[in-house]
Amino acid sequence: MVDKLTLNMITQRSIEEGIAMEKGKTTQEYFEACSIIEMNEEDIRTLGLLPNQLVRVTSECGSVIVKAIKGRQTVYPGLAHIPQGVWSNQIVPPRTQATGEPQYSGFPVTVESARGEKRKSALECVQGAVGLWNGE
Amino acid sequence: MPKKIENVGCPYCGVCCDDLVVTVSDDGRKVLEVENACAIGNEIFQHASSEGRISLPRLRQPDGTYKDISYDEAVDYAARVLIKAKKPLIFGFGSTNCEGMAAAAKVAEKAGAVLDNCASICHGSSFLAIFDNGYPSCTLGETKNRADVIVYWGSNPAHAHPRHMSRYSIFPRGFFTGKGHKGRKIIVIDPRYTDTARVADIYVQVKQGQDYDLFNAFRTVIRGEDIPDEVAGVKKEQILQVAEILKKARFGTIFYGMGLCHSDGRNHNVDIAISMTRDLNDFTKWTIMAMRGHYNIAGPGVVWAWTTGYPYCIDMSKKDRAYMNPGETSSVDLAMRDEVDAFFNVGTDAGAHFPIEAVKHLKKHPWITIDPNICMASEISDLHIPVGIVGVEVPGIVYRMDNVPIQYRQVLNPPDGVISDEELFERIHQRISEIEAEEGITQTSAAAAGTQTSFVGE
Numbered sequence: 001m002v003d004k005l006t007l008n009m010i011t012q013r014s015i016e017e018g019i020a021m022e023k024g025k026t027t028q029e030y031f032e033a034c035s036i037i038e039m040n041e042e043d044i045r046t047l048g049l050l051p052n053q054l055v056r057v058t059s060e061c062g063s064v065i066v067k068a069i070k071g072r073q074t075v076y077p078g079l080a081h082i083p084q085g086v087w088s089n090q091i092v093p094p095r096t097q098a099t100g101e102p103q104y105s106g107f108p109v110t111v112e113s114a115r116g117e118k119r120k121s122a123l124e125c126v127q128g129a130v131g132l133w134n135g136e
Numbered sequence: 137m138p139k140k141i142e143n144v145g146c147p148y149c150g151v152c153c154d155d156l157v158v159t160v161s162d163d164g165r166k167v168l169e170v171e172n173a174c175a176i177g178n179e180i181f182q183h184a185s186s187e188g189r190i191s192l193p194r195l196r197q198p199d200g201t202y203k204d205i206s207y208d209e210a211v212d213y214a215a216r217v218l219i220k221a222k223k224p225l226i227f228g229f230g231s232t233n234c235e236g237m238a239a240a241a242k243v244a245e246k247a248g249a250v251l252d253n254c255a256s257i258c259h260g261s262s263f264l265a266i267f268d269n270g271y272p273s274c275t276l277g278e279t280k281n282r283a284d285v286i287v288y289w290g291s292n293p294a295h296a297h298p299r300h301m302s303r304y305s306i307f308p309r310g311f312f313t314g315k316g317h318k319g320r321k322i323i324v325i326d327p328r329y330t331d332t333a334r335v336a337d338i339y340v341q342v343k344q345g346q347d348y349d350l351f352n353a354f355r356t357v358i359r360g361e362d363i364p365d366e367v368a369g370v371k372k373e374q375i376l377q378v379a380e381i382l383k384k385a386r387f388g389t390i391f392y393g394m395g396l397c398h399s400d401g402r403n404h405n406v407d408i409a410i411s412m413t414r415d416l417n418d419f420t421k422w423t424i425m426a427m428r429g430h431y432n433i434a435g436p437g438v439v440w441a442w443t444t445g446y447p448y449c450i451d452m453s454k455k456d457r458a459y460m461n462p463g464e465t466s467s468v469d470l471a472m473r474d475e476v477d478a479f480f481n482v483g484t485d486a487g488a489h490f491p492i493e494a495v496k497h498l499k500k501h502p503w504i505t506i507d508p509n510i511c512m513a514s515e516i517s518d519l520h521i522p523v524g525i526v527g528v529e530v531p532g533i534v535y536r537m538d539n540v541p542i543q544y545r546q547v548l549n550p551p552d553g554v555i556s557d558e559e560l561f562e563r564i565h566q567r568i569s570e571i572e573a574e575e576g577i578t579q580t581s582a583a584a585a586g587t588q589t590s591f592v593g594e
C-alpha cells in the first residue's frame with residue numbers, strides 16, 4: 001500500500017454526463033455523473049481505498065476532489081478517467097502542442113486519499129476560481 | 137388537441153437524428169412525448185419546456201448579483217464591449233444553427249474579433265490533418281448501405297453518439313448490407329474497455345497516447361513488412377489478424393474521436409489515420425470520418441469557410457484580412473497568452489469545458505454569454521443573453537458529422553420575448569453601426585481607403 005500514486009489521466013464524454021448536462025450543470029445528477037474518477041481495481045487496492053472513497057487528484061496545474069470508483073468501462077492499471085466536465089477541467093493542462101487543443105487526455109496526476117474532505121459543487125469550482133463564489 | 141410533429145431533428149450530437157416524433161401540447165408550449173430519441177435527445181426536449189428558463193438578459197451588478205435588463209439594453213452593452221475591445225474573442229457555436237453562425241461572422245468582422253468554434257478544443261486536430269493529407273470520407277448513408285467492416289478508434293459512440301451504432305453501423309440493414317449485424321465486423325480500438333468495446337467483434341486495447349505507433353504498425357503490415365512482437369501494448373498476432381480483416385473488407389469506415397485529437401500527437405494521430413485509410417484503398421474501399429460531437433459543430437466549419445475562407449481560429453483583428461493559425465489564433469492559446477480583451481461565449485459552455493486556467497485568464501475581461509440555458513459560463517458572465525433553443529424553438533440548417541446539411545424544425549414557441557441567435561447578432565451588428573455613426577468612429581484605414589470593405593460574404 002502507498003499514500004500516493006501517479007496515474008495517466010484521460011477525460012472523455014459519458015452518457016451520464018450528457019443526460020445530466022441537459023438537465024442542468026447545477027443539478028445533483030450532473031454532480032454525481034462528473035465528480036468521479038474511474039480507476040483500475042489494482043490501483044484502488046494499492047492506495048488502500050474503501051469503496052466510493054474521496055480522493056484528491058493533482059496535476060501540474062491544480063487539484064480536485066472526486067469520488068474513486070471502479071466504473072463499468074474499465075481502465076488498465078496506471079490509467080484513470082474523470083468524465084469530461086467541470087471537475088476534470090480543474091486539472092486539465094491548458095497546453096495545446098500548438099494546435100489549440102488542451103491536453104484533455106494523457107497527463108500525469110497523483111492520486112491520494114482525501115478522507116474527511118468534501119467535493120466542491122460545480123458552481124463552487126467555477127465561480128470560486130474567478131472570485132465570484134459567495135458560499136451558497 | 138396535442139400536435140404530433142414528424143421528422144424532427146435532435147439538437148444534441150453529431151448523429152443529427154432527424155426521425156424524431158415529438159408531440160406538443162395545444163398551446164405549443166410543452167413537449168408531451170418524444171419518440172425515437174435516445175436518453176439525451178429526450179432530455180433536451182423535456183428540458184425546453186421545464187420551469188426556470190431565463191427569458192430576459194441578465195446584467196451582473198457591482199454586488200455580484202444579476203439584474204434583468206431588456207434586449208435593447210443587452211444589445212447596446214454587447215455592441216459597446218465589442219467596440220471598446222482591441223481584440224475580442226467570439227467562441228462557441230456547438231449548439232446553434234448556420235443562420236446564427238453567419239450573422240455572428242458579420243459581427244466578428246465588423247468588430248475586428250477572433251472568431252472561433254468548439255472544433256478549436258475538439259476536432260481542430262482533424263482540420264489540421266485534413267488540410268495536410270486530404271479526407272477520403274463518405275456519408276453516413278454510404279456506411280450504412282455498404283460497409284461490412286467498421287472501426288471505432290478512440291471514440292465511444294455508446295456514450296457520446298448513442299444512436300450512431302443503431303442507425304449507421306452495427307445494426308441497420310442497408311442496401312448492400314442486408315444481413316445487418318450478422319454481416320458486419322466491428323473493431324474497437326481504445327485504451328479503455330468501453331461500452332462500445334463491449335459490443336465489438338474485436339477489441340484492441342492500445343496503450344493510451346500510443347495510437348500513432350499502432351497506426352504505423354498497421355501500415356507496415358498492410359505493406360507486407362514485419363513488425364516487433366508487440367506495439368503500443370498490442371500483440372503482433374492481433375495486429376496481423378485485424379490488418380487481414382481490414383484488407384479483406386468490401387467497404388470499410390474508420391470512425392475516430394477524441395482519443396486521437398486530445399492525446400499526445402493530436403493532428404499527427406489523425407494524419408496517420410488518413411494515411412492508413414489511403415493505403416487500404418490499394419486493396420479495397422476504405423473511408424474515414426471524424427465523430428463530430430455537437431449536432432451542428434460541422435456547421436461553422438462550412439459556413440465560415442465560405443464566408444471568411446477559414447473554418448475556425450479566424451483572426452479578423454486586422455480588419456482588412458482574415459488570418460488563421462491554430463496554436464496562435466486558437467481560443468485557449470489566446471486566453472493563456474492574455475491576448476484577447478473581451479470574451480463572447482456563444483452556444484457552448486467554456487466555463488465548464490475549458491481548462492480552468494484558461495477560464496481564469498478570460499475572466500479578467502468582459503465576458504458575455506449567449507445561450508438558452510443556465511450553465512457555468514452564464515454564472516460567471518458579466519452579461520447573459522438568453523436565446524431560443526435551436527431545433528426546439530428555432531428552426532434552421534445544421535450540418536451533420538458527415539457534412540450533410542439538414543433542415544431542423546421548430547416544435548415549441550420560445551418563452552415570450554426570447555429571440556434567436558441570428559436576430560441577436562443582426563441587432564448587435566446594427567447597434568455597432570449606429571454607435572459608430574453617433575460617435576463618429578471611423579472604419580479601419582484599409583476599409584476607408586477602399587481596398588477592402590467586407591470579406592465576410594452576405
Ligand code: SF4
Pocket residue numbers: 146147148149150151152153172173174175176177178297298299300431
Ligand atoms: S443519437 Fe444524438 S442526435 Fe440522435 S437522439 Fe441521441 S443525442 Fe440526439
